[in-house]
Amino acid sequence: MSTAMHAFLVVAICSAVTIVLRAAPFAFFGGKKGVPRIVEALGRTLPPAIMAALVVYCLKSVPFGTMSNAASQIIAAACVVALHVWKRNTLLSIAAGTAVYMILIRIM
Amino acid sequence: MAEQSVRRRAFLLSLPVMCGYLFLGTAFGAMLAQAGFGVQWALLCSTLVYAGSLQFVMVPLMAGGSLAAAFLTALMVNARHLFYGLSFIERFKGMGRLRPYMIFSLTDETYSVFCGMPEGESDGVMVRVAAYDQLYWIIGSVAGGLLASRLPFDLTGIDFSMTALFIVICVERAMNAADRMPMVLGAVCAGACLLVLGPDNFLAPALALTAAALTIPHVARKGAGQ
Structure with a gap:
């Protein structure tokens, strides 16, 4: 073949x-x-249960990867939660959280 | 809603997926090109398969390996999709000729955007979100095939937008008290399966466990004769 x-x-x-x-x-x-x-x-x-499981799926490398990468993901995720509880602006939360993550993986 | 505002609303809802899909799609196209498969293959995969994580693990199988391995891999990696449709059986009824495409295009990301929608969202908005999402994925993978490793800037990490999208939807849903218990259950089941089974292929067992745990109260009530 x-x-x-x-x-x-x-x-x-x-x-x-x-x-x-x-x-x-x-x-x-x-x-x-x-x-x-x-x-x-x-x-x-x-649906809510699957969404929570999908968040775990996205963060699956946290317990197995390097310390600095795990910290970057956890901190960025916490920023998304905090920002969203505060402002409730979907695009802002996602953009800011992603920016925080991209900066953290470069400096940590 | 006028046609234009339907399109506008669908576009705004799909924006977070756009960031994730364009980046991940580009990564997929580049990976495919490196394995020796040109742009036409990127187009073919992203049009017909349209399943992010499966497409990545598919690449080495396309270059070599058995067809049985491809079958089993697809089954394992995508088994979670068995659970997504359950929430939209009633919603997709009456969507007529759009229904097959709605079912075909129900990826993790499109599913999550649907989960974040208010009840009574129009068919027009839903089908556009589904189609825009696939378009982003196709554009990304074709661009990746064309550019391969010659990207002018380093976008590493932009795929976190997908994680952020899922988190935002969780925060939104957590405002609704009835959704909190299932969320905790889903997170605990997924966390436990992750730690026990490791990061590859833990999601489908986790979802099966979650679904079982969510049905226990109903079975128990039936057993008690209520």
């Missing part, structure tokens, strides 16, 4: 698997019978 053919098949497989995974909940529960109560309740409680 040529390299291009192999690469194309890898892309096709990855695309198909991702589509099936993303569509699975809609295929299972999207029909006329509707969503079971328990899944409906999950649909309400999962």
